[in-house]
Amino acid sequence: MTTDTATHFDRQYQTDLKHLKLKGLRPKTIDAYARAIRRVGAYFDHQIDALTEAQLTDYFTDLIGSHSWTTVKLDLYGFKSMFCASPGWRPA
Numbered sequence: 001m002t003t004d005t006a007t008h009f010d011r012q013y014q015t016d017l018k019h020l021k022l023k024g025l026r027p028k029t030i031d032a033y034a035r036a037i038r039r040v041g042a043y044f045d046h047q048i049d050a051l052t053e054a055q056l057t058d059y060f061t062d063l064i065g066s067h068s069w070t071t072v073k074l075d076l077y078g079f080k081s082m083f084c085a086s087p088g089w090r091p092a
Contacts, residue, residue, distance in 0.1 A: 009046040013037055016082045023081075036078030039063075 020030045063072050
């Protein structure tokens, strides 16, 4: 991961956290969604701006193999909220 990639990811992550707070979500929900964003960022080396549907399908399939279904759902909702809240982040 380059410094530019990390900086971009961190900036987008902080923006997403602000949007989640402005939505009025409970702190535990914000924590769960934030964890989801960090987990998907780590999985893709923080380069998540141009993920394809196939990459996301593989990611969530791998996640099902190692985490509970509840975790997978929270990660999916967290990831979805990031793309709905932050117009600059869209999968390819």
